[in-house]
Amino acid sequence: MTTLDRDETHAPAVPPRPADAHRPLPLRVAVPMAVAAGLALLAAFPPYGVWPLAPVGVALLAAAAHRRRLRAGAGLGFVTGVALFAPMLAWTNLHTGYLPWVLLSLLQAGYLALLGAATAWVTPLAERRWWAWPALTGLLWVGQEAMRDRTPFGGFPWGRLAFSQDNSPLLRLAALGGAPLVTFAVAITGGLLVTAAWRGLGGGRTAGTRRWLPVAVPAAAAVALCAVGLLVPVARTGGGDTVTVAIVQGNVPRLGLDFNAQRQAVLNNHVDATLELAAQVAAGTRAQPDLVVWPENSSDIDPLRNPGAGSRISQAADTIAAPILVGAVLLGPDAGQVRNAGILWRPGTGADLSQLYTKRHPVPFAEYVPLRDIARAVSKKVDLIRNDFVPGSTPGVVRAGPAVLGDVICFEVAYDEVVRDTVTGGAQLLVVQTNNATFNVAEARQQLAMVRLRAVEHGRPALMASTVGVSGFVTPDGRVSDATGFNTREVVVRQLRLDDGRTLATRLGWWPEVALAGLAVAALAGAAVLRRRQRVLPG
Structure with a gap:
């Protein structure tokens, strides 16, 4: 009072x-x-x-x-x-x-x-x-x-x-x-x-x-x-070429901060789900995708440094006969640093390092700890983050062949300029790679609402690919289709029409x-x- x-x-x-x-x-x-x-x-x-x-x-x-x-x-x-x-x-x-x-x-x-x-x-x-x-x-x-x-x-x-x-x-x-x-x-x-x-x-x-x-x-x-x-x-749909896209939601062994505690378990889940999709395509029960999207942290081991992990992703890409956008945690560039990245993995040739996006906006106190000594005095849990994620410097424009992707990772979808930069860079399809294994379905649905706004804002089809859900596709007018459940393993495939145009919002920017x-x-x-x-x- x-x-x-x-x-x-x-x-x-x-x-x-x-x-x-x-x-x-x-x-x-x-x-x-x-x-x-x-x-x-x-x-x-x-x-x-x-x-x-x-x-x-x-x-x-x-x-x-x-x-x-x-x-x-x-x-x-x-x-x-x-x-x-x-x-x-x-x-x-x-x-x-x-x-x-x-x-x-x-x-x-x-x-x-x-x-x-x-x-x-x-x-x-x-x-x-x-x-x-x-x-x-x-x-x-x-x-x-x-x-x-x-x-x-x-x-x-x-x-x-x-x-x-x-x-x-x-x-x-x-x-x-x-x-x-x-x-x-x-x-x-x-x-x-x-x-x-x-x-x-x-x-x-x-x-x-x-x-x-x-x-x-x-x-x-x-x-x-x-x-x-x-x-x-x-627009209700895009105005460009059509592309068939698969979202692989492989799920994790268990929810929580130790979702990737079992070495390579998350990666294996996504590989196995992709191989199952390939078998369904061969049987004629699913459409052949032009592109496959895996979520953030779908490779819980650096596939560029671990031959076994890289080999498994190559197996998936070769079998499905389509490039895979893989969400991976990459070591470096310096000791004690890591990167949260989306990397394109092509069938036959493997990792395409020219099409690699590093998250530009790491989350403070979740992916890196500013003022670590002071933060530690408040809570010892800051030491759960052993290595600080370093930010990337370029927009997430990934040229996947069938489509130019506007890749943003997890919470980046909330930041206006991070998404817009991909569209002005040529993105035809907005892709949000996310890992909701440490949260719950309420957080996932709040994030999907942001994806819906971004699709309307830039007149682009969009999708959200999550490790555990909710994943799904969004039309340029904000309608959601093929939304998955939470804490489930699911694969959804949909044909989309790409778009190259720019809305007034895209032109005006900030x-x-x-x-x-x-x-x-x-x-x-x-x-x-x-x-x-x-x-x-x-x-």
Whole structure:
């Protein structure tokens, strides 16, 4: 209570009216609203997938922080952040203990604390015109995500509003401005909802039509904004050549951090599943693939240094008579270093070192440990990461022969520029190699939602190949097909149409986010000017 506007605890338990000057909602109402905001946002994401609750969560937080002092707004934003991120990121504590989960959840909640403070700060602007509040809400959410996606240690974009809209008409907006524009649309819809509710509850003394105009206009605008998404043209299939692709989900001996504890077991699973596919092709029960995709870490031994591992992959490629994109952990380049890579293995010739992609964005404290000595003082579990993964320097453009692939590995799918760089480099098919053996099905479905957005954003067919699931194909309009189960061994084969075109989002790149985040900064500056003027006015 002491951190959230102590002087507001005795405010009347009624919605604000025009005669109530500029009072915020009482804390006994605002705090439960902040909790409800986080839970509504959580329910919008997979595995729940109730996407209309995302703008509802945005509206609840906006209402709770409106007219607050900065400290109170920050506190309410933090409450929302904890209610959202603690359960959303629960998969991070499955095998590493509670501390990493708690620290990551609190860090992410801190960004929503900044959002809550910013929402309180722009109150003077929000009250000048009815349309200002929705616009400010949208801009501040984009600005908050722009910071969270990049800081610290390269950021952690999990839980962006855009990633909750995989079944929403707003997803189609990704083709125009990528994830930032989808986030803006979701947040501005929430701003319209809170404007309608706030003005409706506070406008009871206005007679006739004028009483309902402040409610009807923003409410109608919220509905219209969702409808606009349906009008954005997106391709249902690619417009280029056809290619038959197989995803091999070989599974692991056991889930957890020691998924590859049995030497070569994961590799053998994927080899055996590929050989079974080859037998089915020979029997005429499956189509001959032009390309086979294995997931991240499908070779749990460096196949470039271990002849036995390389021989087994060659056996699989020769038998299936198609190139295989293999996810492998490669030693080096220096002692004590490793690389998380996708490498093309061709039938007859083996590893094609000219078509090797090294993950550009290793995950801090999971694939490498920054400030290791300090981190060790917090938790000894950092020593589970014996060798630091080193980042690659070039986009994941893999020329596989039948298709040019845009390869991204695991969490990289959450980062806008990592995916876009493959498309501008010539990728015709987006490929996400991932290893979900250390997580659960909720994390896998959250990741698949990101793949769906990327397919729409760049107008490309896409696929996700996981060691344990969920794997599947995604059309350029975001529809999923042949999705596999979790913790199962499955092989799925599908014919896809490639695409070479570029959407408006691909052409614009990061400029929509730059523009929206810049306007958010301008709004904060404008609120500062207005606050200063209000302080110097007499009376």
